[in-house]
Amino acid sequence: MTEPHPLAGADLGSRTVRYDERDAILYALAVGAGASDLDLVFERRLRVLPTFALTLAQWAPDVLAGRGAWDVATALHGAQRLQVLDPLPASGEVLMTARVGDVWDKGSAAVFDVVVQSRYFRATWSIFAPGRGGFGGSRGPATPASSEGVPDVETTLPTFATQAALYRLTGDRHLIHIDPAAAAAIGQPRPILHGLCTLAAAVLRIAAVTGAHPADVLELGGRFAAPVLPGQVLDLQLWTGGGAGTAFRAVHAGTPVLTAGTVRFQDSR
Template sequence: MNSPADWKGRVLGERTVAYTDRDPILYALAIGARPDELDLVFEDRLRVLPPFALTLAQWAPDVLGSAGAFEVGNAVHGSQRLRVLRPLPPAGEISMRARVPEVWDKGSAAVYDVAVESDYFVATWSLFCPGIGGFGGERGPGRPPALDSPDWTVPLSTADNQALLYRLLGDRHHIHVDPAAAAGIGQPRPILHGLATLGAGALVAARQVGAHPADLTSLEGRFAAPVFPGEELRVEGWSDGGLRITSERGPVVDGGRVHFG
């Protein structure tokens, strides 16, 4: 396949992934769960945070890169969407199927949407791949519009070892641990996973609005800039579910939405 457009509609296969209760507990800790949030960190009463599903489905965008759709070292995780269908069990096996529903032409880059479907969730990655645009496809969605002043703002501290914890959940790309790999993408040091930042923001939002974080029904966000482990962030929220996460350098997640049942 020579053109990014040729990948539209491509089926990426099926996979069944098993996990134990250790994994959703590790996920909760990696995005900032507190010791007193026992039903997030204690197996005897465990409720699984829905964005944990994204760690189970990470295989799908990796399959697309390995198949040669784009240069893996140059691709950037542009945005993420998650729709929850049913609560995940504390442990078990999840069967998933993946495909490429859309490929967008941004001129200088191509954007691949990778959708993963299961009985429990539907998750969609958008992968921004520079240098392979201009193939004559539709441009697709633009950047989200700027938002007014938020209804609430809460500080969010990231931990120095947060990327090291989060990568144990399956996303072991070297830019999250190896300074040389981070330098290869123009960053001064390893960066935090965008999904760790987004998950941490959803956890903060649940606390702020008085919802249980395991009752999350949908989550999305666009990754606007990198986060460095140890940075101080701010989570900004709107009464309609709007979500934005910023650092002192500006937005790191924008166009966000989070809803709870």
């Protein structure tokens, strides 16, 4: 017999978040859009990147952290999933509801799934919480395997030195992304890039090399395997032969930093 975690299924409330074209454009620039990407950075023809939704919903894992589910100094954002239900408008407001999904017992740690739902998207954060396991629950499914074999496409994914400082203005102001002392406390030489920024930047690059439009994402997922420092250039490997979209991973100096990545665009076949 396994015991469910007391927080499994807990209601995290609802929230309406408002945004305008400036917020969506700032986000696009932060994840790597250029001045020539007019439908991402020019308000007269703006299409909102679907991953922008994740900044609107950042409040939900913060609510659970505020209830003491994990130690914010040691918890890690382990994985992210996003399902797009309808395109986000260029400006407006989004009503979201949030709850705790599954809570998995990994022995020395727990993994909390935080699920956010709106008319536009469904998103799930998986938070790895050291020291919170051992409650008698199920270990959960095995970690998805990364693609094997020779990639169909290999390209680079550049980041830039000010990217974390810019991206944090979209909502996630955790100190490890801006404060050298906070980064040093987790063993990093300098502030690290947000995992969600790396994931969104990868989507932009994948769209560019596969001929898709980054605003046409229907489904996205990935695991954050290692930190990325702003300014690093990642190796991006794609497997495009599957019927469920493109599988991908990002590597730096031989170390995987983003694994088990999958993205499906509206025009995928």
